Amino acid sequence: MSKEEHTKKRGNRLGLAIFRASLKIFGLSGTYGLLYFVCLYYLAFDRIAVASSMAYIRRRFKKQSYLRRLIGVYRIFINQGKNLIDRYYLISGLGGFDIELSGYDKLNSLLGENHKGVILLTAHVGNWQVAMTALEKLGRTVYLLMRPEDNAAVKEALNIDNESRRIRIISPESYLGGVVEIMNAINSGSIVSIMGDRSYGQNSFEAKLLGDRVRLPYGAFTIAAAAQCPVVVLLSAKLSEKKYVVDVSQIIEPVQGPKAEKQEKIKGSVQEFAGMLDNYAAQYPFQWFVFGDIWEGNN
Amino acid sequence: MQESKAEALAKLRKDLKEMLVKDLSLEDVNPEDIKDDEILFGEGLGLDSLDAVEIVVLLQRNFGLEIKDMNKGKEVFYSIDTLANYVYENTKSET
Structure with missing residues (x-):
């Protein structure tokens, strides 16, 4: 599999629509809350995504156990999700930073x-x-x-x-x-x-x-x-x-x-x-x- | 008149070849080895996009020329011939 295929797009229209609706109803904090469940799914089932982040984590945290590194990957997924939400929040005019x-x-x-x-x-x-x-x-x-x-x-x-x-x-x-x-x-x-x-x-x-x-x-x-x-x-x-x-x-x-x-x-x-x-x-x-x-x- | 244009172009081609070899530090290439119609980028002389940066600067520094249009760049950067023609056409009023 090529590197390009490794960087496949994740998320579908329904998922994005849910996040957008949530942002309008619950605001930033509420929508961030959804990420903890969604990212858990990616952590459990998306091996490519985990491996692509683990390459960094195992170099950044050389002495940590695999479990702690996995938690690190989970935190990166959540932060990436927050970034995406923030971008939408900004461009849709819901608020600024x-x-x-x-x-x-x-x-x-x-x-x-x-x-x-x-x-x-x-x-x-x-x-x-x-x-x-x-x-x-x-x-x-x-x-x-x-x-x-x-x-x-x-x-x-x-x-x-x-x-x-x-x-x-x-x-x-x-x-x-x-x-x-x-x-x-x-x-x-x-x-x-x-x-x-x-x-x-x-x-x-x-x-x-x-x-x-x-x-x-x-x-x-x-x-x-x-x-x-x-x-x-x-x-x-x-x-x-x-x-x-x-x-x-x-x-x-x-x-x-x-x-x-x-x-x-x-x-x-x-x-x-x-x-x-x-x-x-x-x-x-x-x-x-x-x-x-x-x-x-x-x- | 026609002859002086031919002479001016010949001198420009020679100067440009020397500038390319010197400014781009082309190893194992002598100015006289570069053919007038040899393709500069990719196959041919084998220059790459970062060499193009040097050529852009070379045109600015030595002739005061800027290529504003991408399509024009494609045409001008094709070979020594096209480069020399471009320099000649855009500087002839100054000489």
């Missing part, structure tokens, strides 16, 4: 002093879709680099088709991986968001993450080096029912130099990013939603 933007002034001044835009490097942790909405106050267009098969869900979550929103999509499957569009966006002062946690086997460097070797994509750093724009790391986390923190305070400067030297420096940048993910996992161990064994075959 208190989003603490850490590093906003730094990012704002970076955009102010630089006519160019920045690359936003993020990962499938926390609730990056909710985090994106927080960036709207920067007043810049945000381009998301993502595969077409992920478009529908993200378009819905971010309400991208709405003309008033300043979020757009660039497909990596367009000509030359969308690099011409990416460079144009950066040169015009926009923000380009790239996922840095899955390499799909291409353009990746080895790094150490949670004690094991993993391959992470380096495209964001190569583009940053060419455009000479900084890479701003965006990591978000849910702190309480209605509060999120979005951290954009960590910045990785673009590398310079001849190609061979640049490649070595980019390897360092990839490891720096892996270190940030390590720290994130230490602080928010159950908000890691990189489903799949990204370490597989590297050790």
Whole structure:
């Protein structure tokens, strides 16, 4: 079975309708309550989902028993469910969240002093879709680099088709991986968001993450080096029912130099990013939603 | 007039080949090994999308050119010939 098949969509129309109705009737807390039963079902019967989360849990909690790790997987499922509910809650206009933007002034001044835009490097942790909405106050267009098969869900979550929103999509499957569009966006002062946690086997460097070797994509750093724009790391986390923190305070400067030297420096940048993910996992161990064994075959 | 265009294009092709080899650090490739009509990406010279980033910068830095349109990019990045024609057509008023 391919990795793509492992990431099959879960949930059906009836299930989603029940959650949506519950949200309107019982509010956020009541709807979160449903998750404890639904996630128990997935924990018991969805072996692929459990294995894809266990790959992370067993590295994050090396000394724990299998049972405790299984509880960890259950907590991740519940938090992922809360994320999905929160996204719907937000886009349907039922309410909003208190989003603490850490590093906003730094990012704002970076955009102010630089006519160019920045690359936003993020990962499938926390609730990056909710985090994106927080960036709207920067007043810049945000381009998301993502595969077409992920478009529908993200378009819905971010309400991208709405003309008033300043979020757009660039497909990596367009000509030359969308690099011409990416460079144009950066040169015009926009923000380009790239996922840095899955390499799909291409353009990746080895790094150490949670004690094991993993391959992470380096495209964001190569583009940053060419455009000479900084890479701003965006990591978000849910702190309480209605509060999120979005951290954009960590910045990785673009590398310079001849190609061979640049490649070595980019390897360092990839490891720096892996270190940030390590720290994130230490602080928010159950908000890691990189489903799949990204370490597989590297050790 | 026609001859000067041919000369200008020949010089551009030569310069572009040298820039590609240098800026992209193409190992085991000499500028003169690159054919004018050789496909740059995929089969042919074998460049990839991250090399394209360098070419975008190379066009900006050396010729002040930006490719705004994706379809135009596809046309321009095809070979050394198409690159040279694009640079020539968009800079000839300056020379």
